[in-house]
Amino acid sequence: MVLGEAVAGVLLTAAAGPGWHIAACRLGIDGHSPTGPAPDGSVIATVIRSALADAGLHAADIGLLKPHAGGLDATAAAEAHALTAVFGSTQPRQLDFKAALGHTLGASGLAELGLLLATLDHPPSTARHALFNLIGFGGSIAALVLSRDRSHPTTAPGDEGTATETARITLELDSAELTHRARTALGAPVRRAGTLAELCLAGVDACLDATATEQGLARSTAVLFASRSGPRAAFHRVLEDLCLRNEDPMPFDFLATQAMLAALPLKHCLPELEAACYLPLTGDTELQWLRMTTLARAWLASGRHDRVLLGMVEPGQDKHHCEWRSLSAAAPSERPPSESRSQPRPWRR
Incomplete structure (x- = not known):
C-alpha cells in the first residue's frame, strides 16, 4: 500500500437538476479483523446488494465500478470475491484511482468521488449508473450508487417520519468498572481495544438491557456515536511520545484508538448490526x-434500519462518561418479530 495526500470537499444539495445524483448509500460493518474484511467478501457483497436494492437497480444496470483497490492483497481478494458474487463473470468496467493517487486514508472517499465525477463528465460517460466501493479499518464498508436521474424514491427534507425513543442511558465509570462491563457485554476479554471500544460495548449493552422486550424485533441495527477522542487525540498522543517523552509510539496503540475500530467488537455481540458511523464532536453537544437524531430518523423512515443506537462517548483520566439513546422505527407491537433475535443474547454470562 502506497500512501498519498489529498484534500477534497463535496457540496450536497437536495435540489433537482441535471447531472449525477446519489441514488443510494449503504454502510456495513465486518467484524472479521481490525485491518481487513472477511476473506470471502460476504459482508462487502451484502452491502453492495443492499445499495443496489435501495437504488431500485440490478447488478447489470451498473455501467462503471470504482473498486476500493487499496493495494492490500487480502482486501483485494475479498473485494474480488464480493464482486464475483454480485456481478458474476460479467463485471462492469472498472476505474481505480489509488494506483495513481496513492491511498489517502481518511480523504480517499471524497477525493476519489470527486475524481470519479470528473471522469464521468469529461468526456461524458455512456454509463447511467456507477458503483463506488470503500473498505476501511475497523471493518467499515461503504457502497455508493450514483445515477444520472432521480428515478429512485427519495425522502423529502423534514419528512423523516416518526421514531420512538425506547431507552436513554448514562454511564460514568472508572477504568476497572468500564473494562468489567465491556468484558461482560462481549462475553470475553476485550483484547487490545481502546477506551472508545469499551465505552461503545458498555453503552450498547446497557441499551439492549433496557430494551430487552424488543430484542427479537430488530432485524437491522445501526450505531451512530460521537466523541472528542478518536484519531485527532491519538495523533496528539503519538506526538507527545515522540517529542516530549522521546519514546517510540506503538503502532497498534494508535490503530486501536481509531474511531471505527470502536465499533468492531459490537459486530460479535450484536449480530444484526449493519452500519456503524463515528462523528467527531467539535462543538455543542x-x-x-440533533444531527445524529435527524440522521437516525431518516434511516428509520426509509426502512433501512429497524433500530438506531446513538452514543456520545468521552474517555477521561479517572472517569469515563457516555450517554446512549435507542430509537426504533415503531412501537414493538407494530413490527413482526425476527426469528434470529427471538432468543436471549447467547454471549451474556
Missing part, C-alpha cells in the same frame, strides 16, 4: 445530538 446538543447540536450533535
Whole structure:
C-alpha cells in the first residue's frame, strides 16, 4: 500500500437538476479483523446488494465500478470475491484511482468521488449508473450508487417520519468498572481495544438491557456515536511520545484508538448490526445530538434500519462518561418479530 495526500470537499444539495445524483448509500460493518474484511467478501457483497436494492437497480444496470483497490492483497481478494458474487463473470468496467493517487486514508472517499465525477463528465460517460466501493479499518464498508436521474424514491427534507425513543442511558465509570462491563457485554476479554471500544460495548449493552422486550424485533441495527477522542487525540498522543517523552509510539496503540475500530467488537455481540458511523464532536453537544437524531430518523423512515443506537462517548483520566439513546422505527407491537433475535443474547454470562 502506497500512501498519498489529498484534500477534497463535496457540496450536497437536495435540489433537482441535471447531472449525477446519489441514488443510494449503504454502510456495513465486518467484524472479521481490525485491518481487513472477511476473506470471502460476504459482508462487502451484502452491502453492495443492499445499495443496489435501495437504488431500485440490478447488478447489470451498473455501467462503471470504482473498486476500493487499496493495494492490500487480502482486501483485494475479498473485494474480488464480493464482486464475483454480485456481478458474476460479467463485471462492469472498472476505474481505480489509488494506483495513481496513492491511498489517502481518511480523504480517499471524497477525493476519489470527486475524481470519479470528473471522469464521468469529461468526456461524458455512456454509463447511467456507477458503483463506488470503500473498505476501511475497523471493518467499515461503504457502497455508493450514483445515477444520472432521480428515478429512485427519495425522502423529502423534514419528512423523516416518526421514531420512538425506547431507552436513554448514562454511564460514568472508572477504568476497572468500564473494562468489567465491556468484558461482560462481549462475553470475553476485550483484547487490545481502546477506551472508545469499551465505552461503545458498555453503552450498547446497557441499551439492549433496557430494551430487552424488543430484542427479537430488530432485524437491522445501526450505531451512530460521537466523541472528542478518536484519531485527532491519538495523533496528539503519538506526538507527545515522540517529542516530549522521546519514546517510540506503538503502532497498534494508535490503530486501536481509531474511531471505527470502536465499533468492531459490537459486530460479535450484536449480530444484526449493519452500519456503524463515528462523528467527531467539535462543538455543542446538543447540536450533535440533533444531527445524529435527524440522521437516525431518516434511516428509520426509509426502512433501512429497524433500530438506531446513538452514543456520545468521552474517555477521561479517572472517569469515563457516555450517554446512549435507542430509537426504533415503531412501537414493538407494530413490527413482526425476527426469528434470529427471538432468543436471549447467547454471549451474556
